[in-house]
Every structure is written in C-alpha cells, then in structure tokens.
Amino acid sequence: DMVYCGVYDNALDNDNYNLAKGFNYHQGPEWLWPIGYPELTNENGQFCSFSCETQAWSVSVVLEVLHDL
Incomplete structure (x- = not known):
C-alpha cells in the first residue's frame, strides 16, 4: 500500500492528509486483538500511546467463552 x-x-x-489528526488509524498500525494485547501498536510492535490497553469486544469474547463453559 503506497500510503x-x-x-x-x-x-x-500537519498538511499530510494521510497522517494528520490520526487519519491513518485504519491505514497503518497493526491491530493485535483479541486477548492479551493492546488495541493497536505502532510498527514493529512499538507502544502506541493513543491506544486502549484492551478493547471491549476482546474482553466480551473471553467472557462469552467462560459463560458457555
């Protein structure tokens, strides 16, 4: 992908439309769910300070599995 x-x-x-104001949220950082990882990371797994430590849908999947057991 070129961008x-x-x-x-x-x-x-800044003036870079592809990056400014977090525009590359879905066009760049790696998403690492469902469990045990933050919402997203920067390249090569580097910490992203704008990310949630865990996502609600990730936790809900674990709770659903525990409920079904």
Missing part, C-alpha cells in the same frame, strides 16, 4: 504508515500519532497536525 501505509506504521506509526499512529493522533496529535500530528
């Missing part, structure tokens, strides 16, 4: 950027920075405010 891929593996670093997500929601605070970036």
